[in-house]
Amino acid sequence: MIVRKRITQNQMSIIEKVLLSLVITALTVGAAHADGDRDRGAILADTCLGCHGIPGQRNGYPSYRVPKLGGQHAEYLVLGMQGYKNLGRSHPTMRAQAATLSEQDMHDLAAYFVSHSDMEVGSETSSAQIARGKAKAAVCAACHGDTGLSQTPSWPILAGQHGDYLVESMAQYRNGQRDDPVMAGQLINLSDADIEDLAAFYSAQSGLFTATYDD
Numbered sequence: 103m104i105v106r107k108r109i110t111q112n113q114m115s116i117i118e119k120v121l122l123s124l125v126i127t128a129l130t131v132g133a134a135h136a137d138g139d140r141d142r143g144a145i146l147a148d149t150c151l152g153c154h155g156i157p158g159q160r161n162g163y164p165s166y167r168v169p170k171l172g173g174q175h176a177e178y179l180v181l182g183m184q185g186y187k188n189l190g191r192s193h194p195t196m197r198a199q200a201a202t203l204s205e206q207d208m209h210d211l212a213a214y215f216v217s218h219s220d221m222e223v224g225s226e227t228s229s230a231q232i233a234r235g236k237a238k239a240a241v242c243a244a245c246h247g248d249t250g251l252s253q254t255p256s257w258p259i260l261a262g263q264h265g266d267y268l269v270e271s272m273a274q275y276r277n278g279q280r281d282d283p284v285m286a287g288q289l290i291n292l293s294d295a296d297i298e299d300l301a302a303f304y305s306a307q308s309g310l311f312t313a314t315y316d317d
């Protein structure tokens with residue numbers, strides 16, 4: 103009896119050690135992946151800032167403001183770049199920008215953009231449209247947070263993003279220009295007016311900002 107018990111304990115401790123080493127490996131790999139080189143990212147970001155670093159810069163056609171990247175989750179920024187590179191997102195200029203980026207480049211760029219820390223204070227305007235958007239955003243809160251400050255690094259922060267960009271991105275999930283079944287499913291029952299209201303609500307919240315050359 104005693105001998106058998108000892109063997110069981112030994113076996114347990116081997117299993118525990120194996121599990122522990124697996125956990126450590128997973129954590130180390132995850133960390134190496136998440137940590138980009140901010141300084142290298144700053145050099146790579148020079149081209150990006152020509153659009154993303156100019157407050158209010160617009161996409162040519164259709165006309166909407168270029169998204170704010172400052173304050174966004176690094177992991178989501180990488181997922182976004184991968185989306186343009188692997189053609190899950192169709193925006194032509196961003197596809198061209200991402201086509202030549204390596205995985206390491208993407209992590210370094212993301213590290214640069216998230217190294218800025220000034221959260222932008224929302225407009226705090228209240229309007230009937232924002233109030234409607236707030237009510238409609240209740241179903242989005244599980245992933246994007248109550249005010250659009252998502253707590254999960256792979257889910258984008260929406261708070262403070264340009265309203266017209268939010269409208270455009272939602273239109274793209276709906277019409278398939280962005281291939282993302284999760285978001286397409288979320289938007290399927292919404293009208294154009296709902297989307298305008300949601301965008302008005304999120305864009306008025308404190309959050310994202312334009313990371314400029316000077317930062």
Ligand code: HEC
Pocket residue numbers: 146147149150151152153154160161167168169178179180182183191193195196199200211258270271
């Ligand atoms: C010519 C202007 C331009 C340049 C240069 C540019 N971008 Fe973009 N970027 C855009 C526009 C416009 C969008 C929105 C595209 C869409 O509708 O999907 C965008 C979207 C993105 C997104 C997705 C943001 C989100 O919230 O989903 C990321 C990430 C991004 N760009 C990173 C970069 C990086 C990194 C570079 C430099 C390597 C870069 N961009 C260069 C115009 C530009």
Ligand code: HEC
Pocket residue numbers: 169181182185238239241242243244245246256257258260268271272280282284285288289300
């Ligand atoms: C189950 C989780 C989940 C829910 C619920 C959800 N989203 Fe999302 N949302 C995501 C993910 C994941 C992405 C990123 C998809 C991608 O990689 O393009 C996203 C992307 C977005 C974007 C694009 C942001 C950007 O920077 O380009 C907008 C806008 C958005 N969601 C709005 C909403 C709204 C409005 C609702 C509620 C009606 C909602 N989402 C509900 C997970 C969710």
